[in-house]
Amino acid sequence: MLKIHYSLDFELTNSIRDMALPEELHIQVRNLILKTKKGSVLTKGDVIAEHPAPGGGAFHAAAGGKVTGVNYHNLVVNCTGGDETVSPVDVNSMGKGTELLRTLQSLGVDVAPLTGKAEVLVINGLNPEPGVSVAQQLLRDGREELRAGVALARKLLSPNRAVLAVPKGEQVAIHGAETVGIRAKYPYSLDALVVRAVTGKEFPEGTRVINVMDLYDLGRVALTGLPITETLMTIAGHNYRVPIGTPVRHILDLLGLVAGPGDTIVLGGPFRGEAIYSLDEGVKKTDYGLFITSSDAIPAVQDAACINCGECVLQCPARVQPHLISRCAEYERFEEAERYGLNSCFECGLCAFNCFARRPLLQYIRFAKAQLKAKGQQDAQV
CATH class of the missing domain: 3.40.50.11540 (NADH-ubiquinone oxidoreductase 51kDa subunit)
Known part of the structure; x- marks a missing residue:
């Protein structure tokens, strides 16, 4: 069993810094209920989407401007709206x-x-x-x-x-x-x-x-009395106040950070974060960090077969069986994954981080949960 201590201690040396507004915001709207459309002119703080969950918070424009593009994944706002903002609510x-x-x-x-x-x-x-x-x-x-x-x-x-x-x-x-x-x-x-x-x-x-x-x-x-339009992120050892939807490309250019060929850029944290598919991807409300992982530092995740080493089970703080859950998810046997403790997993990411075979265990777990949630919503509508 690996004995690694993952310290959360951090030496703060600066105050929170403000990230300059980009020319465009790329706001992720996948699985959200859109409340605007292409061609709309927005004021900073205008509602652009609502969350489908009963208690989920709405999403707002972090800057004024014109909506220049909308697709299943992103809404693009050209930031030309000046400093005007919505009226505060008491x-x-x-x-x-x-x-x-x-x-x-x-x-x-x-x-x-x-x-x-x-x-x-x-x-x-x-x-x-x-x-x-x-x-x-x-x-x-x-x-x-x-x-x-x-x-x-x-x-x-x-x-x-x-x-x-x-x-x-x-x-x-x-x-x-x-x-x-x-x-x-x-x-x-x-x-x-x-x-x-x-x-x-x-x-x-x-x-x-x-x-x-x-x-x-x-x-x-x-x-x-104003809506949430920013997130706080740790980037290269400093904390920044970043407008939601700021493209990763803008952050890298502004801070002089370089991602080489084959490097992985992760939004969130090193254990639970998600690798981006494009430098144009915008930061989300719950992204609290940005990390660049060298292709030489950690072997790439791959769809390899489980070698039954048991390391993921030993590392799991929820006391479930990630190796069995991931196998069920891989072959779309989602109900069987529940029997091995899928719903008890709180997605710490230790199983995937410590997997000797470099299997995408956390991704399989999240995939199984998403599929079961979608099935439950479909059944409720019938």
Whole structure:
């Protein structure tokens, strides 16, 4: 069994930097409900798409301009709209209830974790993956937004207890939440494991969890009344405020980064992120990092046969069988994959990272989940 320690510690040396606006935004709209069309003229903050999930947040234009292209994957906005933005909404004046939730959803907030009554609200303040330091940065530089986010979350959920989970030894506090230290090693930063560390239970009833990045967005919405149009990303050791839809090509050119032939560019983190298919691909709301992996550093993932080494099972913190799940997904036996623990997997990516055969285990798992979800939606419509 491999013994590798995936540290989440990061030495912050700078404040958050603003990424310059690109000439075009390439906003991913796959599987979203479009609310605009080619030729439309947008103001910064206009709604461009809604999420099909009941609690999913809407998507907004990060800049004003004209929609010059729309296809199944992307919506392209030519950024020529100036500094004009949509009018702010006073969410703090609204009472607790459906109106407030719908307003937050329309401003881009995922309200699924903020519905109903919670006994415990867990705030995940650990960096999500090695090499990504946005959570640590926000705990240092985003205190005002985080306090506003906690206040609004408490208003919606009325929890008996709010807990901020931070790396053990860190002296961090947010008004309205108690602080608990957790070992700063991956995968202990994942929501399911943070909740277990805080409550001592796995998937306890009456518990809601929200990460610091989402809490910061909630606080910014509460303070400004404006929609979410940016994401925070760790790139080459620094944290940037990046307009959603910014093409990767723009980021590389602006920062002087070079990707050679055969190199892999990953949006997100090194374990759970997704490799891009084009430098024109735009960043998403949940992309918290950008990484360039040399073709010489890590062997390429391939559709090789499983060698039954068992390393993925030994590494799995969810105690499922990734090798069997991936085989079922590979041959479209999705219901059988469920019997091996598909729905208990929280997609940490350790199985794929440690696979000696370099099988795309995480991709197979996500594929199986997506196919079962699509089947469930089709069955519901019949």
